[in-house]
Amino acid sequence: MSRDENARRRLSRGTPQGPVVLVLALAGLCSSFMFTLVVPIQSQLPQLLNASRDDTAWVVTSTLLAAAVITPIAGRLGDMYGKRRIVLALLAVLMLGSVIAALSPGIIGLIVGRALQGAIVGVVPLGISIMRDVLHENRVDSAVALMSATLGVGGALGLPISALVAENADWHWLFWIAGGLGAIVFALTAWIVPVSVLRTAGRFDYLGAAGLAVGLIGVLLAVSRGNTWGWTSPLTLGLAAGGILILLVWGWYELRIDSPLLDLRVAARRPVLLTNLASIAMGFALFASNVAYPQMLELPVATGVGLGLSLLAASLVVMPSGLVMMVLSPLSGALARTIGPRVLLVAGAVSLIVAYGFSLVFSTEVWHFVVANILIGFGIGFGYAAMPMLIMRSVPPSETGASNGLNALARSLGTSTAAAIVGVVLATLSTGEGDTRVPTAQAFSVSFALGLGAAIVALVLALLIPTRRSPIEKHPSLPE
CATH class of the missing domain: 1.10.287 (Helix Hairpins)
Structure with a gap:
């Protein structure tokens, strides 16, 4: 047994397992909440900020760019300088960004604040890596499944909360709430999460x-x-x-x-590469529903395709997907230990295929969308739980932070691509003039078909992932 493994086991025996998992999961919820934070006010931002629609789009784009850039870099910094330390730094950046956005009267400050908030996304792969370092091996799979589920749960639960605040209070309160949540998670992390035992040698x-x-x-x-x-x-x-x-x-x-930022030789291993490619496809499948379903639910009934729900009502219809992910997390961990994470990823892709196939046939009643979102919850719950498990079974302990960061980046590429492509479809296949243009039924059918195609790609890639673990290389590491 290696020195690293001995150190990890000694720490796991002295670590309060349940509280650590809950605190890291709360950090994950905080992370995913940032992506739905401004959804309720996004269409109103041009009037609120006295700016053009093109300029206010940067409020969302800046968060996306910051999250994509910071996530793999934060993973490497965590491997080298301590994962908990970098988690605390990212939470501090979130709080700073929230205060800047809350105090900003104009668009520049809001864009800067939102970019700083995007850095928090790096806590998810870091949290998963901490779990591998400090938890008993029998608890790692379930804990990782819960942490992965927060990527969907935080958004699904955060959207109705954001909508409720936006409808009943000044919009700046959204950012004060985000900052307060960050402060609570910062304090709990500093108090409960132990210092991890592994560091990678070398220069950044x-x-x-x-x-x-x-x-x-x-x-x-x-x-x-x-x-x-x-x-x-x-x-x-x-x-x-x-x-x-x-x-x-x-x-x-x-x-x-x-001493590379990312060991591309590790990333090129077949199980790691195929898992990351499947992550892109699954991220696309998730976000295609996040873009299409709310629009269809909120469009007026008079358009012939919409159901006329308010933003709050629509977010409650979407919420079951997040609840399913949360409930599934302990089951996902148990299934991963018995049938393996690859089978779990396959099951997730199949559930997404069924969800989009269902939507292509049934999308005229509210309960149709409830059923579809439950199926989406099963798909993403199983799929997102499986991906970090597959990564960690194929990389050395000293590479977990960077490798999980790269996997998170792959999911971000999928969601970003889905937002762009589905947005183009809904804008192109529309009727009306100017601001009154609305997507047609064909636009939503094409969007569902794209989600279905992405889920099929994820399934094929999952089936190609080797079932046998790759040999783990021993990299030089230093005790933290």
Whole structure:
């Protein structure tokens, strides 16, 4: 048994297992809540901030970009300098961003605050890595399943809360609540979560971090803003091509240094690579429903496709998916130990296929969407629980933070792509003039078909993942 494994087992015996899991899960809920925080006021932001719709779109885009860039970098920082320390730093950045946004009277401050809030997404892969370090091995799978479920639960539960606050109070209170939640989680983390026992030796790859950040920003800006700028515009094509070129150079550089930001040789292992590709597809399948279902529920009945619900009512219809994910988490951990995480990922993809197949046939009554969201909850609950388990079974302990960060980035790429593509479909296949244009029934059918296609891709990739664990390399590490 290695020194790292001995140290990990000694720490797990002295760690309060339940409280640690609950605190880290609360941090995960806090993270996913940030993505639904401004949904209730998004359409009102041009009037609230006296700005154009193109400018207010950056309130969402800035959070997306910050989350994608910070997540893999935070994972490596956690591996090298202590995972709990980086979790606390990310929570502090969230609180700072929340205060800036809450006090901001204009759009610049709000964009800066939202970008800082996006950094909190890095706590999910770090929390999963902490669980591997400090929990008893019999509890790791269930705890990881719960932490993964928070990615969907926080959004599903946070949306009605945000809607309720936005409808009954000044919109700045959304950010004061986010800051207060961050402060509570910060205090609980500092009090309850122990210092993890593993650190990776070497120097932090600052040039690699900068290259990854610039490349990702270029690609994600092209994806998220292409519909506004035009998909064939020089700006969109230039950002996409430039971002891809920078990422290719970044990959070449990472393979040639001793202490890379991400060990691409580990990331290229078949189970890791296929899991990350499946994560992109599953992230797309999740967010396709997040974009299409609420719009269809909220459109007026007079349009012929909508059900005329308020934002709060629509969010309550979507909420069962998050509740299912929460209930499934202990079952997911138990199933992973008995049948393996690959089978769990397959089951999740199948559930998503059934959900979108159901929506293609039944989407005219509120209960149709309740059923579809329950199926989505099963799919994402099983799938998101399985992915970090598959990653951790295939990478050395010293790479868990960075590898889980890369997996989280893969999910973000899927959700970002879904938001862009489904948004284009709903905008293109619409009727009416100007601001009165509304998506047609065909637009929603195409959106559901895209979600179905992504779920089928996730299923095929899951079936290709090897069932046998990859040999774990022993990397140099230092006790924290």
